[in-house]
Amino acid sequence: MKILRAIVRRAVVLALGPAVLELSRPAWATSQDAPRATPTKKEGEVTPGATSERPLIAEELTDVRGYSASGMRVTGCDPAGDPSTIVEAIDNFVDAWPRRDPEKVKADLARHDDMIDLAWSLGAAWGDQLVRKFDYSWEAVTENGKERYGVVSRNRAVSVYPSYFVRECFYDASRDFTALLIFNMIVAGDFNDWPAGGYKNLAEDVVRIVPRR
Numbered sequence: 001m002k003i004l005r006a007i008v009r010r011a012v013v014l015a016l017g018p019a020v021l022e023l024s025r026p027a028w029a030t031s032q033d034a035p036r037a038t039p040t041k042k043e044g045e046v047t048p049g050a051t052s053e054r055p056l057i058a059e060e061l062t063d064v065r066g067y068s069a070s071g072m073r074v075t076g077c078d079p080a081g082d083p084s085t086i087v088e089a090i091d092n093f094v095d096a097w098p099r100r101d102p103e104k105v106k107a108d109l110a111r112h113d114d115m116i117d118l119a120w121s122l123g124a125a126w127g128d129q130l131v132r133k134f135d136y137s138w139e140a141v142t143e144n145g146k147e148r149y150g151v152v153s154r155n156r157a158v159s160v161y162p163s164y165f166v167r168e169c170f171y172d173a174s175r176d177f178t179a180l181l182i183f184n185m186i187v188a189g190d191f192n193d194w195p196a197g198g199y200k201n202l203a204e205d206v207v208r209i210v211p212r213r
Helices: 002-015 058-075 083-095 102-111 113-134 162-171 179-187
Strands: 051-055 137-143 146-152 158-160
Touching: 058 083, 058 113, 058 137, 083 113, 083 162, 083 179, 113 137, 113 146, 113 158, 113 162, 113 179, 146 162
Parallel strands: none
Antiparallel strands: 051 137, 137 146, 146 158
C-alpha cells in the first residue's frame, strides 16, 4: 500500500502550516468553487483549473482493495453486506472519533502512519459502497494541479474523496461527517439533475440542515 500512503504523506506535509492550526480546509482539499480559466490553448495543453482524471493502475487498485478490507475489519462489517449498513457503520465510527486540540493534531499529522492507514481503510470501504450501489468508479482526479483518489459518478457530475474527508473529520471537531447523508441523498436522486462533468465534491457541497448534535 505504498502508493496511496505516499500520496497522503505528501499531502500531510503540505498541510502542516497555518491551515492545520486554524483547522480550516486542509491544503490538500481542492476548492470546488475556484474559478475555471478558459484561455486559448494549444492542442494537448491543459487549461489551468480544468479537471481531468485517469484510471487507477493495477497496484493502486490493489492498495484500495487492501485498505477496503481493513476498513471492513475495523468496523466489523461483512464485505458482502448491505452497502447502506456498511456506510452507516463507517459514519458512526468516524463521528464517534475523539476530536483533539490543534497542537496535538499537528503532532499527530506529522508522525502517525497508523492514522493515515485508518483514514484510507475507512475511506476505501466507504468508496467501495458507492461503487457497489451506484456504479461509481475509482479514479485519480486532478483539479487545479492537485491529484486525489476518489470515486466519481458515471456522468462525472459528482465526486467523493472518501479518505481525505475521513482524515479531515478525525482532526477537526467542526467538521460534520456526512457519509450516510450523502449515500441517502444519492439513493433519493437528489443529484440527478446536476450537470455532467462538474465533478462536484459531495463532501464539500452536502451540509446537514439540522446539526447532528
